[in-house]
């Protein structure tokens with residue numbers, strides 16, 4: 001069984017139809033990159049996976065939890081689906097009044113009711129992994145943008161999710177800080193985490209992603225292995241988009 | 250000003266008057282007195298006890314005669330009818346001896362002598378007697394009989410409200426003299442310690458006499474006269490008089506011994522009042538503020554959450570509450586709780602009523618502050634809390650409210666500072682908080698400027714202290730918000 005299965009996702013904001021039938025699957029341990037122009041619906045797809053956005057129609061299944069949005073899901077159903085994933089935000093959204101360590105153990109201890117010592121031990125391992133083990137007691141505001149985002153990643157991983165969702169994790173960063181965050185994400189891919197990542201870092205997607213979905217106007221217009229979609233795009237819209245993005249650099 | 254004092258005292262007395270005088274098992278002597286007629290019969294501002302020259306005199310008489318006294322505070326208009334209808338046994342309220350009264354009641358020996366006197370600015374040698382006010386200006390209550398005396402003596406009359414105002418005009422040199430009752434002047438001099446004006450002479454040799462009034466042929470009268478004679482002989486009466494007037498008004502010629510009066514400076518008066526004010530601050534103002542603020546904040550939190558809630562009925566209710574609280578005067582809210590609610594059976598003592606009104610008021614204002622603080626927390630914080638698995642309640646408690654709290658501290662501090670000062674309105678619901686203590690002391694001593702300034706100092710100090718705490722709290726809460 002594939003880890004993620006999305007079928008017939010529709011979503012409108014008012015009169016604006018943002019998603020018009022999005023389907024995709026992702027196998028366990030793979031990295032899926034969502035590419036597409038601004039406003040194409042990438043964030044909406046991602047947020048539909050953890051019900052921060054409630055689609056109008058469609059089915060989202062992660063592992064053994066499946067929610068059909070054709071009828072309004074109950075809060076319990078949504079919570080169950082949400083618990084399957086963790087999210088890394090573009091603006092990190094760390095809790096500013098909590099230290100790095102507290103940010104990371106908040107979910108495990110409070111929501112998942114794991115013993116605090118265990119959560120702290122796990123958090124330390126994770127922080128080591130993202131390379132900021134010396135900032136345990138710092139507040140987010142005392143960290144650089146790259147460090148903040150790496151704490152954001154550690155906070156997501158601490159939940160031991162089935163899937164990690166990233167929404168443009170490097171877009172808010174100064175260019176010189178992008179590398180350190182991408183390096184961490186690359187490591188995660190190597191460790192077998194299942195990930196869905198919205199990004200404009202085409203080169204990164206090409207190297208790290210197993211599959212690339214190219215979204216435009218609320219539908220996936222091209223999909224396939226990253227080498228193929230990025231290296232040899234078939235659709236005119238994909239080609240235009242990539243040309244524009246790669247020209248910028 | 251005197252009338253304001255009377256009004257305040259009436260307020261205080263209202264509950265006393267309302268409660269029926271208790272019937273004692275053993276026979277007692279019921280003393281009718283106004284209780285609102287300083288310095289003869291009034292309530293001490295610090296203790297609330299009935300006191301005054303007449304009260305002390307009748308107490309001394311009662312002790313001598315072996316009576317058990319029961320004071321019945323009665324308005325002047327009703328006092329003689331009450332005596333006649335045997336609801337009182339004696340009136341101790343500066344009853345002037347007149348032929349008409351002599352015929353109708355059993356009047357005791359005189360215990361207060363009074364006469365008309367001429368008062369001048371200290372050391373103003375132009376005025377030595379009534380004859381000297383001819384062509385000069387005197388300050389008089391226009392309705393008093395002394396105005397006529399002054400006019401007949403050839404003076405121009407400047408109409409004033411009372412002795413205090415007359416003395417102020419005289420001290421400032423805006424009038425040349427006052428013609429008045431010596432007791433009123435002695436009371437003024439004694440209670441203010443003023444040394445700017447002095448009694449120079451008497452109007453004529455007519456002497457007013459005041460006595461106790463009993464029912465005709467009441468055997469108590471003889472006992473009273475016996476006691477008065479003894480009290481005069483042993484100096485008790487003189488002692489009581491000097492306590493109030495710094496002069497002996499219980500003898501016919503004692504009233505113009507005006508010079509050996511001890512001078513009470515403004516500082517002495519402020520010094521005397523400072524401690525009772527401080528106690529009222531500790532016992533009433535601060536607990537009232539703290540309690541109202543705590544309850545108010547808690548209420549405000551619920552109102553704010555209701556206001557944000559998507560449930561229409563809830564947010565509508567919260568909106569209405571906020572609108573009513575912010576759209577009506579705090580004074581009115583206090584009045585509704587204290588005077589209004591008892592009409593539907595909800596009766597609270599002053600402190601409780603004030604706490605309720607202030608809490609609701611704080612809730613109304615703080616709810617808006619808290620609401621906008623919650624809305625000022627970035628959406629991403631709600632979302633991050635949700636994605637780490639917190640329930641909405643957990644997210645509020647652990648993530649949103651602490652951040653909203655930091656945003657809300659400065660505006661909530663303003664609410665608190667306002668509240669500290671607003672507690673002074675508690676005086677209108679008969680709460681003896683700090684400001685009321687200063688009010689009563691000022692009414693007694695006429696040192697309005699000094700005592701009110703002093704009350705201001707107390708409020709200011711508290712607010713300075715609270716502002717310092719606010720700064721520290723803000724610093725503590727914002728240690729994580731480094732730019």
Ligand SMILES: Nc1ncnc2c1ncn2[C@@H]1O[C@H](COP(=O)(O)OP(=O)(O)OP(=O)(O)O)[C@@H](O)[C@H]1O
Pocket residue numbers: 013018036037038039040041042043044045
């Ligand atoms: N909450 C919302 N209310 C109304 N419109 C919305 C909302 N969220 C997104 N949209 C609209 O839906 C469309 C798709 O938004 P989405 O954020 O998914 O795009 P995106 O592909 O992530 O774009 P970007 O690359 O700029 O982040 C946009 O036109 C956006 O304006």
Ligand SMILES: [Mg+2]
Pocket residue numbers: 042043044167
């Ligand atoms: Mg987006």
